[in-house]
Amino acid sequence: MDNKKEILEEVSEADTKNKPREFRGLYKHVKISVRTLDIIIVTCIAVILIVVALDLRNPGFTITFDSKGGTDVDSVNRMYGELLEVIEVPTREGYEFTGWYIDHSCTEQWDQEGDKIETDLTLYAGWKEKKSE
Amino acid sequence: MTNPLMKVKQVSADYKQMDAKDRKRFWVDGILNNALYILMAIFIIYTASVKPAFLTLGSFANLITQVAAYLPMALGIAGCIVLTGTDLSAGRISGLTAAVAAVMLQKSDFANKMFQNIPEVTVGWILVVLLGVVAIGAFIGLVNGFFVAKFSLHPFIVTLSTQLITYGIILWFFGLNGNNGQPISGLSKEYKDLVGGEMFRLGNVAIPTYVLYAAILVVVMWFIWNKTAFGKNMFAVGSNAEAAKVSGVNVFWTTVLVHTLAGAMYGYSGFIEGVRSGSVAAATGLNAECDAIAACVIGGVSFVGGTGSISGIILGVFILRIIFVALTMLGVDSSSLYIIKGAIILCACALDMRKYLVKK
Amino acid sequence: MGHDVLLKMEGISKAFPGVKALDNVNLEVKSGTVHALMGENGAGKSTLMKCLFGMYVKDSGHIYLEGKEIDFKNSKEALDNGVAMVHQELNQALKRNVMDNIWLGRYPKIGGIMVDEHKMKRDTEAIFKELGINVDVHRIMGDMPVSQRQMVEIAKAVSYNSKVIVFDEPTSSLTEEEVEHLFEIIDMLRNKGVGIIYISHKMAEIKRISDEITIMRDGQWVATKPAAELEMNDIIRLMVGRELTNQFPPKTNKVGEVSLRVENMSGQYNQLKDVAFEAHRGEVLGIAGLDSSGRTETLESIFGIRTRKSGSITLNGKQCLNRNAGESIKNGFALLTEERRATGIFGVLSIKENTVISSLKRHKRFGVYLSEKSQREDTQYYIDAMRTKTPSQETKIRTLSGGNQQKVIIGRWLLTEPEVLLLDEPTRGIDVGAKYEIYQLILDLANKGKTVLMVSSEMPELLGVCDRIIVMSGGRVAGEVDAKNTSQEEIMTLAAKYV
Numbered sequence: 005m006d007n008k009k010e011i012l013e014e015v016s017e018a019d020t021k022n023k024p025r026e027f028r029g030l031y032k033h034v035k036i037s038v039r040t041l042d043i044i045i046v047t048c049i050a051v052i053l054i055v056v057a058l059d060l061r062n063p064g065f066t067i068t069f070d071s072k073g074g075t076d077v078d079s080v081n082r083m084y085g086e087l088l089e090v091i092e093v094p095t096r097e098g099y100e101f102t103g104w105y106i107d108h109s110c111t112e113q114w115d116q117e118g119d120k121i122e123t124d125l126t127l128y129a130g131w132k133e134k135k136s137e
Numbered sequence: 138m139t140n141p142l143m144k145v146k147q148v149s150a151d152y153k154q155m156d157a158k159d160r161k162r163f164w165v166d167g168i169l170n171n172a173l174y175i176l177m178a179i180f181i182i183y184t185a186s187v188k189p190a191f192l193t194l195g196s197f198a199n200l201i202t203q204v205a206a207y208l209p210m211a212l213g214i215a216g217c218i219v220l221t222g223t224d225l226s227a228g229r230i231s232g233l234t235a236a237v238a239a240v241m242l243q244k245s246d247f248a249n250k251m252f253q254n255i256p257e258v259t260v261g262w263i264l265v266v267l268l269g270v271v272a273i274g275a276f277i278g279l280v281n282g283f284f285v286a287k288f289s290l291h292p293f294i295v296t297l298s299t300q301l302i303t304y305g306i307i308l309w310f311f312g313l314n315g316n317n318g319q320p321i322s323g324l325s326k327e328y329k330d331l332v333g334g335e336m337f338r339l340g341n342v343a344i345p346t347y348v349l350y351a352a353i354l355v356v357v358m359w360f361i362w363n364k365t366a367f368g369k370n371m372f373a374v375g376s377n378a379e380a381a382k383v384s385g386v387n388v389f390w391t392t393v394l395v396h397t398l399a400g401a402m403y404g405y406s407g408f409i410e411g412v413r414s415g416s417v418a419a420a421t422g423l424n425a426e427c428d429a430i431a432a433c434v435i436g437g438v439s440f441v442g443g444t445g446s447i448s449g450i451i452l453g454v455f456i457l458r459i460i461f462v463a464l465t466m467l468g469v470d471s472s473s474l475y476i477i478k479g480a481i482i483l484c485a486c487a488l489d490m491r492k493y494l495v496k497k
Numbered sequence: 498m499g500h501d502v503l504l505k506m507e508g509i510s511k512a513f514p515g516v517k518a519l520d521n522v523n524l525e526v527k528s529g530t531v532h533a534l535m536g537e538n539g540a541g542k543s544t545l546m547k548c549l550f551g552m553y554v555k556d557s558g559h560i561y562l563e564g565k566e567i568d569f570k571n572s573k574e575a576l577d578n579g580v581a582m583v584h585q586e587l588n589q590a591l592k593r594n595v596m597d598n599i600w601l602g603r604y605p606k607i608g609g610i611m612v613d614e615h616k617m618k619r620d621t622e623a624i625f626k627e628l629g630i631n632v633d634v635h636r637i638m639g640d641m642p643v644s645q646r647q648m649v650e651i652a653k654a655v656s657y658n659s660k661v662i663v664f665d666e667p668t669s670s671l672t673e674e675e676v677e678h679l680f681e682i683i684d685m686l687r688n689k690g691v692g693i694i695y696i697s698h699k700m701a702e703i704k705r706i707s708d709e710i711t712i713m714r715d716g717q718w719v720a721t722k723p724a725a726e727l728e729m730n731d732i733i734r735l736m737v738g739r740e741l742t743n744q745f746p747p748k749t750n751k752v753g754e755v756s757l758r759v760e761n762m763s764g765q766y767n768q769l770k771d772v773a774f775e776a777h778r779g780e781v782l783g784i785a786g787l788d789s790s791g792r793t794e795t796l797e798s799i800f801g802i803r804t805r806k807s808g809s810i811t812l813n814g815k816q817c818l819n820r821n822a823g824e825s826i827k828n829g830f831a832l833l834t835e836e837r838r839a840t841g842i843f844g845v846l847s848i849k850e851n852t853v854i855s856s857l858k859r860h861k862r863f864g865v866y867l868s869e870k871s872q873r874e875d876t877q878y879y880i881d882a883m884r885t886k887t888p889s890q891e892t893k894i895r896t897l898s899g900g901n902q903q904k905v906i907i908g909r910w911l912l913t914e915p916e917v918l919l920l921d922e923p924t925r926g927i928d929v930g931a932k933y934e935i936y937q938l939i940l941d942l943a944n945k946g947k948t949v950l951m952v953s954s955e956m957p958e959l960l961g962v963c964d965r966i967i968v969m970s971g972g973r974v975a976g977e978v979d980a981k982n983t984s985q986e987e988i989m990t991l992a993a994k995y996v
Contacts (some may be wrong), residue, residue: 031440031490041491042165048484052176052477059469066470084188084466107416109249111322113380124471267950364867366857373854376843383840383908384855385826443845 065121069094070108071129074101082121088114094129100128142231144389170492171487173435177456184463191466194340202344203458205351206406208451211429211436212280212358213402215450216395221376221442222285222292225426226300227403228275232422233307234270236409238328239417240310240323241266247323251314258325271404275301278400280391311419317393322416332412347409354405359447361398371395376443427478432457434485441493457481503528503692504580504661509548509558518544521558522718524711526661526692531683533695533707533724537736541716541850542696546663550575550582553757560613562660568591574601575821581654589646591639596621617814622780624652628682644675651682662686663694668837669704672787672839673989680706700729712736737930742928747960750943752964754776757801757917757948764806767794768972772808776948778918783963783980784952786992791972792952795834796919800832801825801949812916826855829916833906833923835952837899841906849889851905852876856912884934902939907938918942920951924958936962956985971995 067088069077074094081090091099104114104127114127155163168175184191193331210227213407242258243250258263277299284295311318334341343424362368370391373381382388427441436453438445460481464474504526511519519541526532526967534542538961548555551569562565562578562953572582589598605613605620621634638646647667654662664683668676683693683706697703703710704724711721711911712735727735733744757776763769768844776782786792797803799810801819810817812829819825825832832862834840843851853860853872860867860875876890883904887897896904903923909916924932939962943949953959959966963980968991975994978987 023491036490038405038491041487041494042169042403044170044487045484045491048487049172049176051480055473055476055480056180056464056467056469058469059473063467083468107322109319109322112415112479122465129351362771363868365865366861366867369850369854369857369867371842372846372850376846377840379840380834380843381854383800383822383832383834385821385823385913386854387821441845443843 007015024049050061065124067121067125067127069104069127069129071096071133074099074131077129084121086121088116088119090122091116096129098134100134102132104128105130151177157379158426162197163496168327170451170488172488173481177460180460184466188466191463195342196340196462198339198342198344200455200458200462201348202342202453203462204407204454205348207428207432207458208351208454209354209402209409210406210425211432211450211454212354212447213399213406214426214429215438215445216371216399216434217292218430218438218440219371219443220292220392220395221298221375221440223430223440224292225296226277226281227296227399227406227429228422228427229300229303229307230274230400230422231407231410231425232402232417233277233303233310234274234312234404235410235417235421236307236321236419237273238270238408239324239411241269242325242328242411243321244323244325249323251316251321258327260327260331262295263331264327267405267408270408271401274404274407274433275397275401277398278403281400284398285396286389286392287365290421302353304369307419318419320416320418321411324411324415329412332409347412350405350409354402355447355451361431363406364448367391367394372443427482428457431478431482431485434482434489437489439489439493440486442490501528502526502551503563503590504694505559505561506545506549507559507561509545509550510556511544511553512556518716519548519555520716522713522716523721524718525721526694527709528660528692529687529843530708531687531691531693531695532707533697533703533710534674534713535697535703535732535736536719536864537930538966540713540736544716545698545713546582546665546694549580549663568642576654576657576659579658579660580663580781581657581659581661582665583647583650583654583667589638589650592637594637595632595634595641595649598649599624599656605949620656621652624656628652628655628685629678630682644671644679647671647679648682655686659691661692661694663696665696666698667695668697668699676702680755687983696821700732702986703732704729708995711956719787727964733929736928744933744957746940748962748964750781750940750941750964752780753946756813757950758811760809760811761793762810763796764791764794764798764972765804765806767791767798767803769794769798770972772798772969772974774967774974774977776950778946778948779943780965781943781949781963781993782967782968783948783959785956785959785966785988786969786975787996788954790969792969793921794972795969796832796921796952797834799825800830800919802832813854818971826915827915829914830919831855831910831913831915831917832919833903833910833961834919835921835925836928837906839903842894845893847891848880848885848894848897848905849873849876849890852879855909876908879905879911883908883938898931900935901929901933903935904925907935911942915947917948917950920949923951924953924954924955932958956988959988960985968992968994 029043038110064081064083066079066081069078069091071077071094074096077092078128080091091104095101106114106127108128110128110130152160152163190196209232214224214227240251241255242263245254245257281292281295281299284290285292308318332347333345336346336349337344362371370381370386373384373386374391376387378388407422410421414421432451432453433450434446434453435456436438436445436449438449461474464477498604502525504524506522506524509519509522522541522545524534524545532547536542536777544553547553550572551574552572562580564822565579569578569580575581580739582731592615593601599621600617605616617995618634625632625634628648628651630652631639631647634647638649644846651662658939667679671679687694695703695707707724708729709721710721710724712732713734723928733966754777755775760773762772770793784795794803798805799819801821810819817825817828819828819830820967822922838844843854849872853875857867860871862868871912873890879885880887880890885901885904885908887901894905897905924935927935939949939951951959951963960980960983965977966980966983966988968975968988970992973995976991978991
């Protein structure tokens with residue numbers, strides 16, 4: 005029994021045909037031929053390239069704005085490494101706009117001159133209550 | 138044969154002797170087996186031609202910084218893969234430790250501070266917190282390892298459970314003291330400096346201190362993998378657990394220790410993650426294990442078990458990062474990045490199997 | 498009956514990168530004969546069969562079946578054309594029953610849709626009756642012993658009206674009785690005019706059953722002769738390519754005082770019952786018995802990888818608990834397991850890693866660090882001492898031949914400096930030349946005052962190498978014989994005592 009297995013193993017080290025072989029480890033019980041694997045590999049690469057190609061027709065990152073109760077601000081599209089530059093300023097009844105923030109709780113402000121776009125982003129409006137006169 | 142030049146000569150000599158059919162196979166094999174490297178090359182060339190900024194020193198510095206951030210988790214998870222397992226809880230564990238570290242190291246004068254009576258942040262306290270979060274990570278890893286080793290449960294199932302449990306704990310944690318799930322920010326300057334402080338600049342981009350720490354971790358892990366009995370036992374168990382048992386290897390402890398070590402690495406990842414992104418949210422660390430697993434598989438840590446090397450893992454992390462840096466520069470959408478990531482993992486696994494099948 | 502040529506393979510060549518696996522090999526199988534195909538491991542027998550069944554594409558040569566040239570794409574096509582193969586790793590649907598396995602993929606249908614269970618049952622039973630197989634056609638495949646599954650595989654081949662049936666090592670896991678039955682079936686097939694190719698390592702079987710013998714060596718055809726004209730020694734000579742006057746090295750070891758004493762050992766999860774024996778220094782103690790008589794369990798219980806219910810093990814007057822492998826190694830035991838692939842080698846690791854894994858302590862410096870240099874020295878020492886054929890220490894062990902793998906594992910155990918060596922089928926799956934070297938090694942170890950326990954299914958091997966032989970039967974020690982004054986018959990009688 006061992007002999008056969010071994011010869012099989014030894015020879016298939018140099019196997020040239022698309023013969024399925026049993027895998028160990030996480031691939032235990034997986035039986036698959038080289039041809040199938042080739043198809044998977046080529047398909048994956050194709051998917052990656054297609055997704056990239058599709059994306060490059062409309063490249064850039066979307067920056068959406070959550071005005072947290074103020075007037076709506078349209079999202080904008082920017083390329084990697086660009087500055088956000090001028091954005092609309094929202095208004096809200098009884099509040100004063102304090103700027104755009106990275107986090108919802110408005111602790112880290114977005115620096116319009118220094119911070120560069122590196123990914124998709126949502127910015128939150130910061131509001132301060134107007135002193136009622 | 139070890140000389141690369143000799144190897145090239147050898148291959149070209151072999152190639153000359155082949156007939157047309159073998160030559161075709163040579164090329165098909167070559168292209169398919171190196172599919173991911175070729176993909177990387179395509180992205181590099183394309184990105185460089187479209188965005189000259191990609192080939193600057195600054196962009197390289199950015200790459201190194203990212204690699205240093207992603208490497209520790211890959212180093213940890215690689216051990217689990219060597220044991221023919223995997224670890225799905227890695228990302229959540231680092232998310233938990235990031236949150237704990239962030240809370241313990243908030244600015245003392247920060248308004249939204251979660252716990253008020255935390256000691257003044259000093260270097261000593263930071264080290265205590267570091268040890269603490271590494272211990273938390275290691276403990277969850279230990280739990281993983283214990284269930285895998287003791288009850289022969291598949292690591293997939295065990296780590297899936299711990300992933301969920303850890304996420305529950307994270308959500309709990311974010312609800313403490315009326316925090317109500319808000320992200321934790323306002324990290325102290327000392328913490329930021331110690332982890333993310335500038336060592337030197339490379340092409341106008343600061344290289345943070347954690348690059349140095351990552352280098353140290355690489356050396357430590359290399360030593361553990363190659364020069365200790367534990368490392369040898371790990372490879373033996375991964376290669377053939379039954380034979381390892383007969384050979385007097387303590388399979389139980391080896392498995393537990395590998396997972397514990399991995400957990401400690403995730404703990405460390407969480408520790409630097411807070412500084413990297415400035416604040417920690419409940420979603421921090423989500424799916425981080427996918428990147429780590431993909432990097433390992435690309436780097437030749439095979440799911441077949443018992444194979445892998447530290448240099449391979451570093452290479453894998455580099456390749457994955459290069460691809461993503463290039464894609465981000467091109468302006469590829471982050472939702473597409475997930476699809477690409479998935480395809481890369483599938484592709485890497487298929488490549489792994491293919492190499493195992495047609496090994497000469 | 499005129500024995501006309503049924504299958505003719507002519508000038509078959511097959512090369513893999515760097516290896517010429519088959520070089521102009523010829524094989525002619527006549528109808529109504531059993532044609533034995535022999536050769537050492539790696540001689541090319543399996544490659545030749547794979548070329549026949551289309552698992553490999555041959556580089557050159559022709560195959561004729563009943564005068565017509567054929568070139569099968571896969572084993573299914575071969576089966577449809579009347580060429581079948583029966584071997585151990587049967588591709589059977591273990592969750593399905595016997596009938597399903599025989600008719601899978603070509604169920605008899607009623608009206609083209611519904612499976613005709615009745616016809617299937619009738620046909621299956623008819624074949625079973627013809628072959629004298631007594632198996633319930635509704636049994637689930639996975640529940641049946643290997644021998645019966647093999648019978649089903651033969652029945653399947655017959656149901657295809659196969660003209661040529663290849664048996665690849667069919668008896669390696671059968672009992673004597675089952676082998677008898679198999680031979681009866683083969684005889685019956687032969688009388689029906691089927692051409693049979695029989696691949697085996699077991700000389701006695703070959704001599705008994707075959708009409709013609711083809712011997713291969715290093716991928717080349719060496720000889721084809723009628724079986725009656727070949728003596729066992731001739732076969733070995735042709736296979737090995739040199740004169741092997743003696744199968745066993747001369748015994749020079751001297752038996753000393755008692756070293757190992759095993760008393761009333763019973764197994765927790767197996768049938769071992771009150772096993773007790775003594776072994777001496779410098780002695781090779783054989784353990785004989787049928788498969789599943791508790792031979793392997795005895796060794797593994799002593800080594801602590803099987804749970805004992807009771808029993809004590811004493812080595813040189815010291816009680817040994819041996820609760821796990823690590824402890825046993827510390828106590829001076831070493832176990833070479835039966836299933837080398839499953840529990841012996843670390844396939845993807847290098848020879849070096851495979852050699853040092855059990856003796857890492859030897860290389861420790863400063864408590865943690867493992868010295869590379871001393872690992873290399875140890876590995877090289879045993880590569881040289883065992884004459885292991887390998888390109889380098891870094892070679893992956895699974896690329897070596899069975900004999901060389903075995904040498905590496907023996908080296909691994911010798912590095913732990915054991916007092917007692919437990920060897921379970923040390924020569925299984927090893928070719929004749931390498932066997933001799935392993936025997937020599939065993940005797941050398943005994944000469945150095947070690948105690949060697951050796952389990953083997955091959956009776957001549959036990960008689961040739963051991964000093965004493967204990968015979969096991971049904972989990973118990975059935976008796977003890979002196980290897981010099983015993984016979985195979987005596988041992989077989991004892992082996993059947995508690996069955």
